Amino acid sequence: MTWRAPVPGALALGTLISLWSLPFVRFAPNRLLTGDGLAWWRAPLGLGHWAALLPCGLLLLAWRAQSRATRVVGLPAAALWLVALPWLAGMAARQMAPEVDGLARVSLGAGFWLSWGLMALLLGELLREAAWPVWRRVLLWVGVLLALLAELSGGALDHLSLLREYANHQDAFNLAFGQHVQLVALSVAPAALLGASLGLLAARRSRVQGALFAVLNLIQTLPSIALFGLLVAPLAWLGEHVPGLGIAGIGMAPGILALTLYSLLPMTRGTLAGLQQVPAAAVDAARGMGMGSWQILWQVELPLALPVFLTGLRITAVQAVGLAEVAALIGAGGFGAIMFQGLLGSAIDLVLLGVIPVVALAIAVDLLFKLIIAGVARHD
Amino acid sequence: MTILQRFLPRRLLLALLLAGSAAHAADSVTVGSKIDTEGALLGNLILKVLQAHGVNTVNKLQIGNTKVVRAAITAGQIDIYPEYTGNGAFFFNAEKDPAWKNARAGYDKVKALDWQANRIVWLDPSPANNTWAIAVRKDLAQSQQLKTLTDLGRYLQRGGRFKLAASAEFIERPDALPAFQQAYGFTLKQDQLLSLAGGDTAVTIKAAAENTSGVNAAMAYGTDGPVAALGLVVLEDVKGVQPIYAPTPIVRGEVLSRLPHIRDWLRPVFQSLTGPTLQALNAKIALDGQDAGRVAADYLKSRGFVK
Amino acid sequence: MIEMTQVSKTFGGARPAVDDLSLSIAAGEFVVLIGSSGSGKSTLLRMINRLVEPDRGEILVNGVDIRRQRPEDLRRRMGYAIQSIGLFPHWTVAQNIGTVPRLLKWTKARIDARVDELLALLHLDPAEFRHRYPHQLSGGQQQRVGVARALAADPDVLLMDEPFGALDPVTRGALQEELLRIHALSGKTVVLVTHDIDEALQLGSHIVLMNQGRIVQQGRPLDLLRRPANAFVHDFVGRTEIGLRLLALDRVAGRLRPNEAAVGEPISADLSLREALSTFVARRVDRLPVVDDQGRPAGALFFSDLLERQL
Numbered sequence: 001m002t003w004r005a006p007v008p009g010a011l012a013l014g015t016l017i018s019l020w021s022l023p024f025v026r027f028a029p030n031r032l033l034t035g036d037g038l039a040w041w042r043a044p045l046g047l048g049h050w051a052a053l054l055p056c057g058l059l060l061l062a063w064r065a066q067s068r069a070t071r072v073v074g075l076p077a078a079a080l081w082l083v084a085l086p087w088l089a090g091m092a093a094r095q096m097a098p099e100v101d102g103l104a105r106v107s108l109g110a111g112f113w114l115s116w117g118l119m120a121l122l123l124g125e126l127l128r129e130a131a132w133p134v135w136r137r138v139l140l141w142v143g144v145l146l147a148l149l150a151e152l153s154g155g156a157l158d159h160l161s162l163l164r165e166y167a168n169h170q171d172a173f174n175l176a177f178g179q180h181v182q183l184v185a186l187s188v189a190p191a192a193l194l195g196a197s198l199g200l201l202a203a204r205r206s207r208v209q210g211a212l213f214a215v216l217n218l219i220q221t222l223p224s225i226a227l228f229g230l231l232v233a234p235l236a237w238l239g240e241h242v243p244g245l246g247i248a249g250i251g252m253a254p255g256i257l258a259l260t261l262y263s264l265l266p267m268t269r270g271t272l273a274g275l276q277q278v279p280a281a282a283v284d285a286a287r288g289m290g291m292g293s294w295q296i297l298w299q300v301e302l303p304l305a306l307p308v309f310l311t312g313l314r315i316t317a318v319q320a321v322g323l324a325e326v327a328a329l330i331g332a333g334g335f336g337a338i339m340f341q342g343l344l345g346s347a348i349d350l351v352l353l354g355v356i357p358v359v360a361l362a363i364a365v366d367l368l369f370k371l372i373i374a375g376v377a378r379h380d
Numbered sequence: 381m382t383i384l385q386r387f388l389p390r391r392l393l394l395a396l397l398l399a400g401s402a403a404h405a406a407d408s409v410t411v412g413s414k415i416d417t418e419g420a421l422l423g424n425l426i427l428k429v430l431q432a433h434g435v436n437t438v439n440k441l442q443i444g445n446t447k448v449v450r451a452a453i454t455a456g457q458i459d460i461y462p463e464y465t466g467n468g469a470f471f472f473n474a475e476k477d478p479a480w481k482n483a484r485a486g487y488d489k490v491k492a493l494d495w496q497a498n499r500i501v502w503l504d505p506s507p508a509n510n511t512w513a514i515a516v517r518k519d520l521a522q523s524q525q526l527k528t529l530t531d532l533g534r535y536l537q538r539g540g541r542f543k544l545a546a547s548a549e550f551i552e553r554p555d556a557l558p559a560f561q562q563a564y565g566f567t568l569k570q571d572q573l574l575s576l577a578g579g580d581t582a583v584t585i586k587a588a589a590e591n592t593s594g595v596n597a598a599m600a601y602g603t604d605g606p607v608a609a610l611g612l613v614v615l616e617d618v619k620g621v622q623p624i625y626a627p628t629p630i631v632r633g634e635v636l637s638r639l640p641h642i643r644d645w646l647r648p649v650f651q652s653l654t655g656p657t658l659q660a661l662n663a664k665i666a667l668d669g670q671d672a673g674r675v676a677a678d679y680l681k682s683r684g685f686v687k
Numbered sequence: 688m689i690e691m692t693q694v695s696k697t698f699g700g701a702r703p704a705v706d707d708l709s710l711s712i713a714a715g716e717f718v719v720l721i722g723s724s725g726s727g728k729s730t731l732l733r734m735i736n737r738l739v740e741p742d743r744g745e746i747l748v749n750g751v752d753i754r755r756q757r758p759e760d761l762r763r764r765m766g767y768a769i770q771s772i773g774l775f776p777h778w779t780v781a782q783n784i785g786t787v788p789r790l791l792k793w794t795k796a797r798i799d800a801r802v803d804e805l806l807a808l809l810h811l812d813p814a815e816f817r818h819r820y821p822h823q824l825s826g827g828q829q830q831r832v833g834v835a836r837a838l839a840a841d842p843d844v845l846l847m848d849e850p851f852g853a854l855d856p857v858t859r860g861a862l863q864e865e866l867l868r869i870h871a872l873s874g875k876t877v878v879l880v881t882h883d884i885d886e887a888l889q890l891g892s893h894i895v896l897m898n899q900g901r902i903v904q905q906g907r908p909l910d911l912l913r914r915p916a917n918a919f920v921h922d923f924v925g926r927t928e929i930g931l932r933l934l935a936l937d938r939v940a941g942r943l944r945p946n947e948a949a950v951g952e953p954i955s956a957d958l959s960l961r962e963a964l965s966t967f968v969a970r971r972v973d974r975l976p977v978v979d980d981q982g983r984p985a986g987a988l989f990f991s992d993l994l995e996r997q998l
Contacts, residue, residue: 031669032586032606103609103667168669236455250443250457285773288738288846289787289836290762303777331443341442345417345666346582 005070005129009062011122015055015115022111025089027096030103031161031347037109044095048088054081055115058122071130078123079140083147085116086157093159100158107161107349161349162356165342172338173353179252179333180361183324187256188317191263195316196309198264199271209272216265224323227258228330255324255332262323263316270312274305307377314369321362325354408436409635409642412458414449415442416580417666418510418603418627418658422462424676426629429645432686445549446470453632454498460631460642464510465490465502466555466623472497475555480623483509487626499633503643505626506653508603512556512622514544515600515612517588528616533564545574545587546599555623563621582666585610603655605663627653649685688714688876689735689844694744695900696730704730705741706900712893714843717870717877719891721884721923727900728880729848735878736762736846748844763787766837766845766875770852772829774821780806780832781817787840805835809865827858834866847879851886863890884924888912888932896920908936935961939977939988942995947987949974956985963988 003009023037041049054077061070093106127137157163166173202209219227231254239253278301286296328336335354342350409430413423423441430437440458443449446467452458465483468490469475479485483505491502516526524535536542550556551573561567574595576583581600588598589610600607600614602625607614629646636642653661664675680686689712697703705727712718720728733739734746737758746753753761774783784805785798793801803813809831821829830850837845851859867890870877881887887894888908895905904916912933915921925932940956953976954966966975973990 030606030609030667032582032589032610032667034586034590165669168674169671171673172671236457240456250448250452251440279771279773279776281769281771281773282775283773284771285767285769285833286775286786288733288736288762288767288769290759290764290790291786292759295790300775304775329444331440337442340415344415344580344583346580346586347669350669 003063004065005062008070008074008122008125008129009059011118011125012055012059012062015118015122016052016059018111018114018118019052019055022114023109024111025092025096026107026109028105028107028161031105031165031349032345034348035105035107037111038092040111043092045088045092048084048091051081051084051088054078055119067129070126074126075123075130075140078119078126079144081119082116082123082144083151085112085119086148087151090151090157090160093157093161097159100164105161105164105349106159162352165347165349165353169338169350169353173357176333176335176338176354177357179337180321180324180335180358183252183255183259183327183332183334184317184320184365186252187259187324188263188313188320191260191267191316192313194260195264195267195312196271198268199275202268202272203275212268213265216268219261220265224258224262224326225329227261228254228327231258232330250331252332254330255327255334259320259323259327263320266312266316266319270309270315271305273312274308275301277308278304307373310369310373310376314366314373317365317369318362321358321365325358407638408438409460409639410438410440410458412443412449412452412461413441414446414461415444417582417605417662417672418601419462420672421658421661421665421676422627422629424673425649425680426460426462426646428673428677428680428686429649430642432680433641433645435639435642453500453630456632459635460629462627463502463630464625465505465628466511466625468493469555469623470553480555481620483507483624483626486624487628494630495633501631501633501636503629503631504647504650505628506650506658508627508653508655508658510601510603510625510627510658511617512550512625513600513602513614513617514560514597515585515588515607515614516597517591518611518613520596521613521615526613526615528618529560529564529621530618532615533566536566536568541594542568542597543572543574543593543595544568544597544599545576545584545592545595547584548575548577550599551575559621560617563619582606585612588612603658603662605659605661605665606667609663609667627658649680649683652683652685688712688716688749689878690747691731691734692745692747694731694734694741694746696727696734696739696741703727703900705734707744708900708902709744710895710902710905712876712878714876715874717867717890717892718879719887719894720878720880720897721882721887721894722897722903723882723923725899726897728897731897732846732848732878732880735844736765736767738762759790763790763840764842764844766840766842766847768830768833768837768845768847768850770849772833772853774829774832774836776821779818779820780811780824783821783832784836784839786836791840801839801841802835805838808838808869809835811835825858826854827862830854830858830862831865834862834869838869843875845875845877847877849881850879852881852883859886866890885932885935888924888936896923909933912936931961931964934964934993935959939963940985942992943977943986943988944992945986947974947989948984949976949987951976953978953984954988955980960993964993967993 019040022039024040024043026035026037028035040052058074058077061074065073089108089112097104097106127140151157152163158167198212202212232250235254235257282300282304283296286300291299324332324334325336325339328334328340335358337354339351339354342348342352342354411423411427411430413419420442427437427439427441440452443452443458449458449461450471453461465486466480468486469477469480472490472493474489477489479489487502487505494500494502514529514532516532520526524531524540526532526535546557557568574587574593576587581598581604584598585600585604585606587593587595589612598612600612627650629650631642661675661679664670665672689710691708691710693707693709694705695703695707696705708727708731710731720731722728730739734741735748735753737753748761775786781799781802784802788798788801802817806813806816811828811831816828821832824832833850837847851862854862863886866877879890891908893905894908894911896903896911898919904911904920911920911924912929915924937960938956939954939958939960942960943956949972951970951972954963956977956979963975967973967990975988977985977988979985
């Protein structure tokens with residue numbers, strides 16, 4: 001028996017298995033305890049149980065159907081699943097923990113996360129098979145995202161533990177958002193400038209490369225928590241003796257400084273790689289035609305190095321978004337503060353509240369840079 | 381226009397700005413606290429009281445454990461934070477002194493020592509006692525008739541099954557677990573201990589409530605909220621081994637002399653925080669999940685301390 | 688036009704790349720520097736526009752020592768084309784060609800007109816090629832743009848470093864014809880470096896054969912073929928191929944008998960004698976009919992006339 005589409009088939013099968021064998025939601029009497037898991041068929045979904053037919057149908061399509069049927073039926077089915085599953089979970093939560101101010105908590109179980117994630121992969125796979133152009137794919141994902149946002153703002157998910165934590169910590173959440181973006185922006189920007197300068201230096205004087213990258217590699221291997229901790233004392237000393245700068249041993253300053261140091265290696269490498277792949281013939285011709293050194297740099301080398309440089313910037317920014325999570329340990333704030341609060345206070349959904357936005361932010365930054373790079377590299 | 385005339389106004393402006401920012405920095409109060417639940421509550425209470433009286437505050441709450449916060453105030457990084465009287469034994473290497481077992485005596489001692497050594501003023505304390513305690517699962521307490529720590533000592537000597545989840549600080553500090561062991565005649569072996577990072581008892585209590593890794597007892601604090609709600613029972617310290625840990629705001633001397641009314645503003649607030657009150661407020665934050673700042677603000681408003 | 692007096696250059700190694708060399712290039716000449724690898728021909732070329740600075744000696748262009756000007760100014764008044772072409776990938780054809788005019792701050796209108804003029808000169812339709820990017824061009828088209836770019840600011844001197852080395856034989860031949868045509872039309876001084884003796888003989892009005900940094904022999908192509916100065920030159924111009932190369936220098940039009948006729952498919956009067964010889968042997972005949980560029984009969988070429996003595 002050969003499958004027409006083995007990969008979507010495997011993903012649909014995985015979805016069904018995770019629905020059946022893993023808990024869909026968990027019910028706990030309060031936010032500190034883990035609670036009991038409820039599998040798909042035991043959760044109070046009412047007619048929603050029949051939604052499991054969707055992955056079954058997709059499994060069938062993957063086995064037998066022609067590509068056109070898969071496109072027409074499979075794509076909307078997968079998209080519908082992604083939108084409907086959180087709504088069903090929200091409905092179950094409303095049943096199990098009806099009072100908004102009560103102690104009981106309903107959280108999303110492993111079964112929910114896995115089946116949602118596998119279905120998202122399946123949708124991506126179907127889109128790839130259907131060979132849709134980029135703009136149409138982006139449109140579909142934006143549509144799914146908008147539907148989810150509508151559910152969130154409409155209050156369909158409010159009884160879930162994750163949303164209860166958000167409701168209780170909204171101010172802290174907004175503050176953390178601003179601080180996290182600040183941490184990333186204020187560290188990546190100077191690292192980009194400094195890294196670009198170092199990369200240019202390394203490109204011009206190759207003897208410097210060995211020592212430079214030895215130092216940068218060393219910095220990169222330092223565990224982030226250790227580096228944050230090491231910076232507290234010197235910055236505290238600096239803060240005492242130069243009060244006008246507004247630096248302290250704890251807080252944003254050591255966080256930004258450490259993040260900048262970690263961002264230096266990818267930025268320097270990106271600049272150097274970009275400059276090294278500029279065709280030597282173009283530079284030779286430019287010199288021979290009478291361009292001065294600065295003119296060659298600005299008009300020939302930098303524009304041609306730009307796509308690779310921007311890729312380095314993309315990698316650096318995404319890395320900084322994730323690394324900023326740890327900065328909360330030294331009082332720099334950001335989403336890490338919420339995550340650590342949840343860890344120490346043994347509230348897992350508070351941990352998720354501090355982690356999921358960071359993942360979303362990293363994906364958004366990555367996509368944004370990919371779009372910019374695609375725009376810049378049009379004619380290469 | 382000469383060069384001097386062109387640049388002088390700019391330098392003047394810069395100097396004014398720096399002086400201004402320094403002055404601004406000079407009249408604000410940096411409020412710190414420890415990273416645990418009660419620290420968040422007490423720190424927010426101090427912060428909101430100061431703000432209600434129009435003081436410029438800088439929020440540095442929940443920055444770390446006892447060591448980090450203590451280092452921060454002695455270095456002048458923070459100006460005021462809530463500490464416990466019993467910790468004086470730890471700061472000044474005076475664990476053997478019996479004065480700590482008495483609320484009044486302990487308070488006077490740490491107040492004198494800290495002023496002498498660091499020019500730090502201990503303001504008025506709360507009557508609660510947030511001392512260390514050991515709580516066991518209710519089913520274990522019922523089946524083995526455990527009510528006090530003496531009962532626990534006897535149970536352990538009988539070879540009863542026991543595993544305690546506690547923080548590293550609790551296990552190692554001489555006035556914590558070692559003091560209990562000495563007074564009640566038991567010694568816990570390595571496989572009877574589960575050491576967890578951080579001092580928040582929510583994790584230890586949860587571990588005991590869910591029997592994670594065979595844990596059936598947890599380190600807890602006297603003012604913990606979730607103990608009863610999670611099915612644990614605190615064992616009484618009948619021999620009074622533990623020092624008294626009364627929550628007290630402590631402030632740097634020069635900040636207090638700049639704003640002497642801080643003492644009067646905080647006194648009634650801290651005096652209203654009895655043991656049961658603190659437990660209820662802590663439960664709202666840890667069990668209910670409410671934001672510590674909001675809980676603090678609601679409490680202050682409900683008791684009329686702020687408008 | 689260009690006077691090089693006792694120039695020398697050594698790069699690190701013991702042997703000099705250019706060894707006490709003196710060369711005089713008259714205006715309007717098509718000078719070809721030829722030699723095997725390591726003969727110093729590229730180094731010599733790059734000394735003219737100061738991409739390489741000589742250790743000793745002086746170079747005068749139009750009577751002025753080149754060291755008295757800024758290198759950038761000197762280079763902007765000379766065209767420079769290289770083997771790897773080196774078009775700027777992020778600029779259109781028009782922007783590439785307009786590089787030096789922009790450096791010289793020409794007006795936009797003047798640059799646009801010049802770009803169209805040069806594209807037409809190199810048989811590239813301006814409307815089609817102006818807005819293309821280099822990666823959209825074939826190798827031959829790219830080098831045409833490279834030559835156009837070198838000619839953009841209308842320099843008096845054109846320096847070319849093995850410009851057609853990377854192209855296939857057909858494209859190479861076409862571009863060589865173009866270059867000859869442009870040289871004839873414009874009267875510019877061209878200095879071209881190559882290692883291909885056939886290319887040198889076809890293009891050059893004055894050939895300079897170099898070896899190990901020195902000039903072995905220089906002169907007209909006929910001089911090197913008929914009177915090689917030594918065995919090295921003799922070997923370089925081809926030993927057994929000398930006769931064919933001599934034939935390649937002449938056209939059918941110069942040897943045909945106008946009042947004669949022959950049977951068979953006619954050959955063009957414009958063909959080189961070497962190609963005519965190849966046709967004789969292929970068809971196994973001893974006379975061929977000849978037509979002019981309009982296709983009208985122009986006479987016949989006899990096999991024996993190929994051996995006619997040079998005047």
